[in-house]
Amino acid sequence: MLRVEKVSKHFAGAEKGTLMKAVDEVSLTIQQNEIFALIGESGSGKSTLAELIVGLQQPTSGLIQWSEELRALKKDMPASWIQLVFQNPDRSMNPYWRVKDIIIEPLCLSGYPKRKALVRAEELLEKVKLSNDFLERYPSECSGGQKQRIAMARALSMSPLLLVADEITSALDPSIEEEILALLLDLKRSEGMSILYITHRLETISGFADHVAVMKNGTIQEMGDVEAVLTAPTSEYTKALLRASTFQ
Numbered sequence: 318m319l320r321v322e323k324v325s326k327h328f329a330g331a332e333k334g335t336l337m338k339a340v341d342e343v344s345l346t347i348q349q350n351e352i353f354a355l356i357g358e359s360g361s362g363k364s365t366l367a368e369l370i371v372g373l374q375q376p377t378s379g380l381i382q383w384s385e386e387l388r389a390l391k392k393d394m395p396a397s398w399i400q401l402v403f404q405n406p407d408r409s410m411n412p413y414w415r416v417k418d419i420i421i422e423p424l425c426l427s428g429y430p431k432r433k434a435l436v437r438a439e440e441l442l443e444k445v446k447l448s449n450d451f452l453e454r455y456p457s458e459c460s461g462g463q464k465q466r467i468a469m470a471r472a473l474s475m476s477p478l479l480l481v482a483d484e485i486t487s488a489l490d491p492s493i494e495e496e497i498l499a500l501l502l503d504l505k506r507s508e509g510m511s512i513l514y515i516t517h518r519l520e521t522i523s524g525f526a527d528h529v530a531v532m533k534n535g536t537i538q539e540m541g542d543v544e545a546v547l548t549a550p551t552s553e554y555t556k557a558l559l560r561a562s563t564f565q
């Protein structure tokens with residue numbers, strides 16, 4: 318569905334004349350209706366790759382392309398086909414707005430009449446398993462897990478083909494993290510979308526993601542079917558990550 322081909326993002330390094338290769342010649346394909354996990358330690362290049370995919374940064378070289386069928390469907394790819402949810406939902410929420418206004422903003426910006434958008438907001442809250450009374454709340458009246466659900470409802474309002482979830486459970490308690498992962502699985506099934514799930518926690522992806530790419534220093538060390546990578550890793554780096562995680 319979305320092909321990332323030999324994509325690099327280089328920055329000027331700390332020392333004069335050096336390069337920081339945040340992402341270096343990364344290639345991967347995200348299929349329709351799959352959860353693709355991107356795993357790696359802090360600084361491995363996950364967020365930079367996510368921002369390249371979403372279009373928030375431009376690659377130094379390489380290509381990021383929708384499949385031919387999708388390109389044929391729409392000549393110019395609308396940015397709304399990819400939505401991003403961050404680790405910190407407060408980054409994308411105006412604290413002075415009620416939840417209903419936060420959720421309907423992308424719809425209204427794309428020309429949806431407000432009354433229709435409000436009806437849609439109720440449906441979206443239902444999809445992320447929050448009751449209607451959240452519509453009138455402010456973000457400060459919601460927990461971290463509830464705010465992540467609201468951020469997801471807002472992202473879903475644009476019916477994305479790909480949802481990029483960047484460390485969205487890192488700041489949550491393990492039980493809330495489990496609930497959010499179950500919700501993502503549900504959404505993959507009900508909405509038929511793909512999810513790029515970025516995390517440094519290898520132990521969260523078993524039984525959840527379909528494919529995984531393991532990143533280190535801007536490059537992919539290993540990639541494949543999740544259960545195969547977790548049970549029979551081939552790279553020394555993945556083996557070390559597995560030893561350090563609580564995954565058995």
Ligand SMILES: Nc1ncnc2c1ncn2[C@@H]1O[C@H](COP(=O)(O)OP(=O)(O)OP(=O)(O)O)[C@@H](O)[C@H]1O
Nearest residue numbers: 328337339357358359360361362363364365366517
């Ligand atoms: N604008 C920039 N200028 C220079 N270096 C950058 C820039 N953005 C990122 N980097 C560097 O690129 C590397 C990858 O950063 P990135 O944020 O993608 O890693 P990450 O795996 O997402 O880490 P984390 O899990 O901590 O967010 C890091 O060494 C970072 O310091």
